Amino acid sequence: MLKLDRCVIENGSFTLSADIEIETGANVAIIGPSGAGKSTLLETIAGFRDLKKGQILWDGARISNLLPGQRPLAMLFQDGNLFPHLTAAQNVALGLRPNGRLTTDEEAQVLSALDRVALPGFGDRRPAELSGGQQSRVALARVLVQHRALLLLDEPFAALGPALKAEMLDLVAGLVAETDTTFLMVSHDPQDARRIAGQTVLVADEVVHAPAQTETLFDNPPPSLRAYLGS
Amino acid sequence: MAERAQPISAWPGIGAAALVAALILGTLAAVALRAETSGGFSPADWAALRFTLTQAILSALFSVALAVPVARALARRRFPGRRALIALLGAPFILPVIVAILGLLQVFGRSGWISDVLGVFGLPPIRIYGLHGVVLAHVFFNLPLATRLVLQAWQEIPAERFRLAAQLGCNGMAMFRLIELPMLKRTLPGVIAVIFAICLTSFAVALTLGGGPRATTIELAIYQAFTYDFDLGRAALLSALQLALTAAAALAALRFSRGDGFGTGLDRALQRWDGGAPALDAFWIAAAAAFLLLPLASVVISGLAGVFDMPALVFRAALTSVFVAAASTLILLVLALPMATAVASGRHGLVELSGILGLAASPLVIGTGLFILIRPVVNPTMLALPVTALVNAAMALPFALRILVPAAKDITARHGRLALSLNMGKWTYFRRVLVPRMRPQIGFAAGLGAALSMGDLGVIALFADPQIATLPLQIYRLMGAYQMQAAAGGALLLLLLSMGAFWLLDRGGRWHAEA
Numbered sequence: 036m037l038k039l040d041r042c043v044i045e046n047g048s049f050t051l052s053a054d055i056e057i058e059t060g061a062n063v064a065i066i067g068p069s070g071a072g073k074s075t076l077l078e079t080i081a082g083f084r085d086l087k088k089g090q091i092l093w094d095g096a097r098i099s100n101l102l103p104g105q106r107p108l109a110m111l112f113q114d115g116n117l118f119p120h121l122t123a124a125q126n127v128a129l130g131l132r133p134n135g136r137l138t139t140d141e142e143a144q145v146l147s148a149l150d151r152v153a154l155p156g157f158g159d160r161r162p163a164e165l166s167g168g169q170q171s172r173v174a175l176a177r178v179l180v181q182h183r184a185l186l187l188l189d190e191p192f193a194a195l196g197p198a199l200k201a202e203m204l205d206l207v208a209g210l211v212a213e214t215d216t217t218f219l220m221v222s223h224d225p226q227d228a229r230r231i232a233g234q235t236v237l238v239a240d241e242v243v244h245a246p247a248q249t250e251t252l253f254d255n256p257p258p259s260l261r262a263y264l265g266s
Numbered sequence: 267m268a269e270r271a272q273p274i275s276a277w278p279g280i281g282a283a284a285l286v287a288a289l290i291l292g293t294l295a296a297v298a299l300r301a302e303t304s305g306g307f308s309p310a311d312w313a314a315l316r317f318t319l320t321q322a323i324l325s326a327l328f329s330v331a332l333a334v335p336v337a338r339a340l341a342r343r344r345f346p347g348r349r350a351l352i353a354l355l356g357a358p359f360i361l362p363v364i365v366a367i368l369g370l371l372q373v374f375g376r377s378g379w380i381s382d383v384l385g386v387f388g389l390p391p392i393r394i395y396g397l398h399g400v401v402l403a404h405v406f407f408n409l410p411l412a413t414r415l416v417l418q419a420w421q422e423i424p425a426e427r428f429r430l431a432a433q434l435g436c437n438g439m440a441m442f443r444l445i446e447l448p449m450l451k452r453t454l455p456g457v458i459a460v461i462f463a464i465c466l467t468s469f470a471v472a473l474t475l476g477g478g479p480r481a482t483t484i485e486l487a488i489y490q491a492f493t494y495d496f497d498l499g500r501a502a503l504l505s506a507l508q509l510a511l512t513a514a515a516a517l518a519a520l521r522f523s524r525g526d527g528f529g530t531g532l533d534r535a536l537q538r539w540d541g542g543a544p545a546l547d548a549f550w551i552a553a554a555a556a557f558l559l560l561p562l563a564s565v566v567i568s569g570l571a572g573v574f575d576m577p578a579l580v581f582r583a584a585l586t587s588v589f590v591a592a593a594s595t596l597i598l599l600v601l602a603l604p605m606a607t608a609v610a611s612g613r614h615g616l617v618e619l620s621g622i623l624g625l626a627a628s629p630l631v632i633g634t635g636l637f638i639l640i641r642p643v644v645n646p647t648m649l650a651l652p653v654t655a656l657v658n659a660a661m662a663l664p665f666a667l668r669i670l671v672p673a674a675k676d677i678t679a680r681h682g683r684l685a686l687s688l689n690m691g692k693w694t695y696f697r698r699v700l701v702p703r704m705r706p707q708i709g710f711a712a713g714l715g716a717a718l719s720m721g722d723l724g725v726i727a728l729f730a731d732p733q734i735a736t737l738p739l740q741i742y743r744l745m746g747a748y749q750m751q752a753a754a755g756g757a758l759l760l761l762l763l764s765m766g767a768f769w770l771l772d773r774g775g776r777w778h779a780e781a
Contacts, residue, residue: 083683104689115680120702133690181688 037185037217042089046075053243057217063246064228065221067238068263073221076243077187081110108185109178116174116191117162123173124158130177148176168199179210186211188220204231225253225264272611273678273685273695279608282601283620289660290623293635294509300638301506302499311504313479314487321397322465325404326458333412334450336554339547341420351555355410360714362721362764363470364738365757369561370403372568399475404468408461410558419453456522463515467628470723484508488630492728498638505631513626569758572751580756583740584763587720590655590736591767594719595712597659602666602711607700610674621667624660632657633725650729658719666711673707709775713768720764
C-alpha cells in the first residue's frame with residue numbers, strides 16, 4: 036500500500052496537500068486541470084522533489100527519505116525515457132544493471148522483455164531508428180525488467196496518436212495485471228481513465244483528493260471536476 | 267534530502283577548479299611578492315603602458331569600424347561561398363600568430379606585394395614595423411571576430427521588424443535608424459571591449475612587428491626584462507601592472523559582451539526588402555575576403571617553395587610542438603570536463619569564477635610567476651615544455667568551458683532524472699551518458715585547445731634555451747636569422763599542423779555522433 040501521510044508539497048507559487056492511501060495492485064488515474072500539480076505529485080512520489088511536510092510510505096516503510104533510484108518504483112516521463120546514443124537492448128539492460136555488464140541470464144531477460152512488448156529482433160536499433168510507439172515499447176520493456184512494485188506514468192504517450200495511445204495503455208494494463216504492479220498515471224483525458232484505471236484521484240484546488248471509483252466519479256462529478264470537464 | 271539529488275558529483279569539478287585557481291592565483295601572488303616597487307616605474311615602463319593602451323584602442327576601433335559594413339553586407343546578401351566565407355571568419359582564432367605575421371609581411375612588408383606594386387608607380391615601399399604594423403596585424407586577427415559578433419547581432423533581429431519597416435515604406439537610411447542603429451548601439455561596446463582586452467595581452471605581434479622603445483607592449487617588456495636584463499623584480503612589477511590592466515579589461519568585456527562568436531546559425535541570410543546597395547556590399551565582402559585570404563595564400567605559396575629548404579631543426583621543433591599540443595589538450599580536457607559537469611549540476615559559483623580567471627591573467631604573467639616559483643627548486647628551462655603545455659591549457663580553459671557547459675547543462679536537464687530513477691552510479695553516468703552525448707562539443711573544445719597550443723608563441727619564449735624550441739619559436743628564430751625560405755616552409759608546416767589538429771579532433775567528435 037502506498038500512503039501519502041499528511042504530505043505538503045511546495046512548488047513555487049502553489050502548495051499541494053495530500054493525505055491518501057492507494058491499495059496494492061490498484062490502477063489509478065490522476066486527473067485535474069493543467070497546472071493543478073499532477074506531475075508535481077508524481078515527481079514527489081518518485082523523489083525528484085522534496086516534501087515540505089509529511090512522509091511517504093510503501094507497505095509501512097518510509098520511502099520519502101530515499102534517493103529516486105532506491106525507491107521501489109519505476110517511472111516513465113513525458114519525454115526522454117531512452118538514451119538516444121544507446122541501442123534498445125542497452126536501454127532495457129539499464130533497468131537490470133545500471134552500472135555494469137549483464138550476465139547471460141540477464142541478457143536473456145532483456146531479450147524476453149523485448150519479445151513481450153512485441154519488439155523481437157529490435158535490440159540493436161537506436162531510438163532514432165524506431166517509431167514513437169516503438170520507443171514507448173522499449174521504455175516499457177525496461178520497466179518490466181526493473182521489477183518494481185510501483186509504476187508511475189507522467190503522460191509518456193501524450194505525443195502518440197489516439198489509436199496508438201490506446202494500444203499502449205492496453206499493453207500497460209496487461210503488463211501490470213500480469214506482474215501485480217500498482218500503477219499511477221497522470222492523464223488529461225477521461226477516456227484514458229475509463230479505459231484502464233479502476234480508480235481516479237482528482238487533483239484540484241491545491242488538494243489531492245482520495246481515490247474514487249472511476250465510473251462513479253465521472254458519472255457523478257463533484258463541482259471542481261465538472262468545471263474541468265466542462266460538462 | 268538536504269538538496270536535490272544530482273546524477274553526478276560536483277566534487278571532481280570543484281577539485282579541478284581549485285587546481286586552476288591555485289595555479290593562476292599562486293603565480294599571481296608570486297609575481298606580486300617578487301615585484302620590486304622601490305624603483306617605481308621607469309619612463310620606458312610608462313611608454314610601454316601608453317603604447318599598450320594606444321594600440322589596443324586603435325585595434326579595437328579599426329576592427330569594429332570595418333566589421334560593421336562587412337557584417338551588414340554579409341547579413342543581407344546571399345551568394346555562393348557565403349557559408350565558406352563565414353566559416354573562414356572563424357579561422358583566425360586558431361591561426362598561429364607567427365604564420366599570419368609572415369603572411370602579412372609578405373603582402374604588406376617592405377618587399378611585399380603591395381610595396382612592389384607601389385614601386386611600379388615610383389612610390390616608396392610601405393613600412394610595416396611599429397604602431398601601424400601592430401594595429402594592422404591585430405585588425406587581421408580581430409576583424410573576423412568582430413564581424414562574427416556583429417553579424418550574430420544582425421541575424422538576431424526578428425525578420426518581422428524588417429517586414430514591418432518595409433511595409434511602412436522605410437528605405438535604407440530610415441531602416442538603418444529605426445532598426446539597425448539601436449542594435450549597433452547595444453552590441454558595439456561589448457565587441458570593442460572584447461577586442462580591446464584581447465589586444466592588451468598581445469605578445470607575438472609586438473615581438474615581431476613592434477619592438478624598440480616606441481612600440482613595446484607591457485607583455486613584450488616583461489619578456490625583455492627577462493631575456494635582456496634577467497631582472498625578475500622588474501618583470502614581476504610589469505606583470506603586476508599588466509594584471510591590473512587585463513583584469514579590468516576582462517571584467518569590462520564580460521560585462522558588456524554577450525554571446526561568444528562561436529554561435530551557429532550564421533549561415534542564414536536575412537530576407538530584406540529595402541534593396542540596399544549591391545555594389546557597395548560586394549565591395550566590402552570582396553575587400554574583407556582579400557584582406558584575410560591574401561596573407562594566407564602568400565604563406566602557402568612561399569611555404570611550398572621553402573618546404574625543401576627546411577633544416578632538420580624545423581622537423582624536430584614540429585615534433586616537439588605536436589607533443590606539447592597533445593599534452594596541453596589532455597590537461598585541458600581533464601580540467602574542463604569535470605568543471606563543466608560541476609557547473610551543470612548547479613554547483614557553479616566558484617567553479618565558473620575559476621574558469622574565467624584565465625581571461626584575467628596573461629600568459630607571460632603566469633609564465634613569470636611560474637618561473638619565480640620553479641627557480642629555487644629546479645632549472646626552469648628543464649620544465650619549458652611541461653610549463654608551456656600547462657599554461658596553454660589554462661589559457662584555453664575559458665573557451666573550452668564556454669563550449670562544454672551549455673551541452674553539459676542540456677544533457678543533465680534532459681537525462682538526469684532518468685539516470686537517477688535507474689539508480690545509475692555517478693561514474694557510469696559520466697562514462698555512458700555524459701561523455702558520449704557531449705562528444706561533438708568535446709571534440710570541438712579539444713580541437714581549439716590543440717590548435718591554440720600548437721600555434722602559441724608566448725611562455726615558451728620565456729623558458730626555452732637555444733636547444734629547445736616549439737615550431738612557432740623555431741620559425742621566429744629563423745626569421746630573426748633572415749632565413750626566410752626556411753621560415754616560410756616552417757610556417758606552412760605549422761599551418762597544416764594547427765588546422766589539421768583542429769579538423770581531426772572536431773571531426774572525430776562529430777563522427778557517427780547521433781543527434
